[in-house]
Amino acid sequence: MFLYALKMLMGDRMKYLGLVISLSFASFIISQQGAIFVGVMQRTFSYISDTSQPDIWVMDPTVQYIDDLKGMKETVLYRVRSLQGIEWAVPLYKGIIQARLANGTFQTCVFIGIDDATLIGGPPRMIQGNLQDLRFPDAIFVNEVGAKDKLASKKVPLKIGDVMELNDRRAYVAGICSTSRTFQSQPVLYTTYNHATLIAPLVRNMLTFVLVKAKKGVNPEQLCQTIRATTGYAAYTSWGFKKLTMLYYGKYTGIVINFGVAIFLGFIIGVAIAGQTFFNFIVDNMRYFAIFKAMGATHSLLIKMVLLQAALVSGIGWGIGIGVTALFGWAMRYTELSFKLPWWLYVTSGGCLLCICLIAAIFSIIKVIRIDPAIVFKS
Amino acid sequence: MKVICKNLKKTFGEGPTRVEALRGIQLEVKEGELLMIMGPSGSGKTTLISIIAAILTQTEGECLVSNINLNHLPDAEKIQYRSQHIGFVFQAFNLVPMLTCTENVAIPLLFNGTTKKDAEQKAIKILQNLGIGEKVHATPDLLSGGQQQRVAIARALIHDPDLIVCDEPTSFLDHETGIKIMELLRDIVTKQKKTLLIVSHDPRITQFADRIVRLEDGRIIS
Secondary structure, eight states, rough: OHHHHHHHHHHSHHHHHHHHHHHHHHHHHHHHHHHHHHHHHHTTTHHHHHOSSSSEEOOTTTTTTTTTTOOOOHHEEEEEEETEEEEEEEEEEEEEEEOOTSSEEEEEEEEEEETTTTTOOOEEEEEEEEGGGGTTTTEEEEEEEHHHHHTTTTTTTOOOOOOEEETTEEEEEEEEEEEOOOOOOOEEEEEEEHHHHHHHHHHOOOOEEEEEETTTOOOOOOOOHHHHHHSSSEEEEEHHHHHHHOOOOOOOOOHHHHHHHHHHHHHHIIIIIIHHHHHHHHTTHHHHHHHHHTTTTTHHHHHHHHHHHHHHHHHHHHHHHHHHHHHHHHTTTTSSSSOOOOOHHHHHHHHHHHHHHHHHHHHHHEEEEEEEOGGGGGO | EEEEEEEEEEEEEEEGOOOEEEEEEEEETTTTTTEEEEOOOOSSSSHHHHHHHHEEEEEOEEEEEEEGGGSSOHHHHHHHHHHHHHEETTTOOOOOOSSHHHHHHHHHHTTTTHHHHHHHHHHHHHHHHHOOGGGTTSSGGOOOHHHHHHHHHHHHHHOOOOOOEETTTTTTTTTTHHHHHHHHHHHHHHHOOOOEEEEEEEGGGGGGGGGEEEEEEEEEEE
């Protein structure tokens, strides 16, 4: 009987297509807006993601997110290094610097100074040059997007050997690296910590973060508590720091509300259009359900038939919607658009579609259960 | 299947909207009998066959089908009773347009737990027996009215019910086709010893009935 239920569903081509198209559209809106939201949120903490070596980030206790840059005394580094359970701890400078371009204009850049000895905190992938080249005098690395776009001179990308001016000081491009796009899409420049403290605008405390690796077998969360209790500075695991950053952007930028509204609208469109179309489909077929009831179909069988129909259209609608979203993401992969479609977004959009169809199915089932089989004798 | 109705009453609504559809029906239908129930619109014909088919429940009185009091059956058993013992033929055929003739006919067997393959094989066989073997894979919209009613009759017969309830089986058909359908139904009663209840307005088909009962205002008048 279930196969017949599916034939009934697909038999009315126009209604079936309308149902699938509206569900696909709802699925597309939910997953595409969701993917852009995830992409935007990932950009907020892209530097944390790019810096994968440390387990823990130590910072000023008033820091609210990754770009909230507050210096600490250099002694913090040594206090952290002295604690039990620490494999290594290295300094990191992160700040903003003005780069003077060949045409005389200025470009604000993210400026990162990594540990001179270990080069921990460096770019995740080198495109041109080697990480060790950062030890050359006045050497800096420029991220690829910055080299090709905002720092390019007359559309000619920066290359190894080019010289630029940072805060009135000479800097030599020793490598081009790949980094994840940042929230503000500014060029990212890497240099060593000591070099950074010489070039960067002078402030009293230059140490922005201490990157910490926990010894094998030591719980990073517990180590964070120890660091907080001993030094009085804030300490977060990488994931904890990402969460802190996301919460800040979520709370103070309205991103969550903006995207939440779009995703909610997708859901409402789904319920309103697809749900209504599915309900109408059931109402149109009510006479046949009444006949089935008169001929001895149990409520349980009829409910299963409606649920199967709902599950099938939601599955197809979800598949098409998520497929179009994935294609959209693939087509936009080289653009500025922030787009990330993680596995859990597939599950979430599938869940939303299932909810839409379940809501429609529940109303339809109530109608089917209440239908009086005696209507079969009415012409 | 023998049907006995004792002082059967059925009312719809309450207060000023109360309608007495049946007002004490006394009726006995013998096994293998073709009984025709006639009467004007609103006389209670459809209500009566709905109670006998366990679709409606009477307000008062008893309806015994093969000595089983339908009033005492719980809902689940009424559903089972309908699926096993009753065949329906409707005025507007009521075939599912998205399904083929074979699939339409196979439905009652699927409700009784028969596998799809067996049900469809039996459906093809019965459609061939009723002279529409070439239409087994066609959908109802490709069939004439007479052919559609034959498919509906096949659907009513496939699960070998004891009682077949027909609601105006010829009203959507031209005279010639109507007569052919009635001949077919008469043949089923004679050869297969089925009990047949036919509700009809059509005076041209009275010749096929073993007995005619006339209803007016919820009462049997002859």
